[in-house]
Amino acid sequence: MRKPNYFLPPTKALSSAKVFDELGMEVVELTKVYRQKQEAFINLLNAIRNRQIGSTDIQQINQRYQPQFESNVNDYYITLTTTNQIASQINAALMAKLSSRLHHFEGEIKGKFNKESFPTDLALSLKEGAQVMFVKNDGEGRWVNGTLGKVKMGIVLGSE
Numbered sequence: 001m002r003k004p005n006y007f008l009p010p011t012k013a014l015s016s017a018k019v020f021d022e023l024g025m026e027v028v029e030l031t032k033v034y035r036q037k038q039e040a041f042i043n044l045l046n047a048i049r050n051r052q053i054g055s056t057d058i059q060q061i062n063q064r065y066q067p068q069f070e071s072n073v074n075d076y077y078i079t080l081t082t083t084n085q086i087a088s089q090i091n092a093a094l095m096a097k098l099s100s101r102l103h104h105f106e107g108e109i110k111g112k113f114n115k116e117s118f119p120t121d122l123a124l125s126l127k128e129g130a131q132v133m134f135v136k137n138d139g140e141g142r143w144v145n146g147t148l149g150k151v152k153m154g155i156v157l158g159s160e
Helices: 018-023 039-049 055-063 084-097
Strands: 102-106 123-127 131-133 148-152 155-158
Touching: 039 055, 084 123
Parallel strands: none
Antiparallel strands: 102 123, 131 148, 148 155
16 A cells, blocks of 8 residues: 655754753764665755755656556555555555455554554455555564565465
8 A cells, every 4th residue: 555755853952951861861863875776866865855945956857757647556656645545545445456355454453553654454355466565673584664466365475
């Protein structure tokens, strides 16, 4: 299922909060990029993340815009959206194209959790062949947050 991606710029105010000193916490900045390989694309994402995007960057994005593009259902594509509502509309349209039976799954909540902090909808409806993105790392290392897969007969198979 698609969800909008949120990029958080480095926040000096947060890392300079007194609580870090009081608790003896060390601030660690992650620098290695795992999902993207193309340097130009990484630089573009960093410009967006750091709110330093310029007209040349916007021009690069606009050159890749294909309003009539429709992905092949067998390929792995991600659509970046600005809202969860748009992502839900795209997901519903893609799910409707699949001829397989719809299966419903209900999540279980243990403890106190704010609904707005859920990584995905509590109730999921999926069909065989639906593309999904994992939103949590697997403890056994079989997938990481962001791994794409396709639903197949009740299990999800990885993309690579």
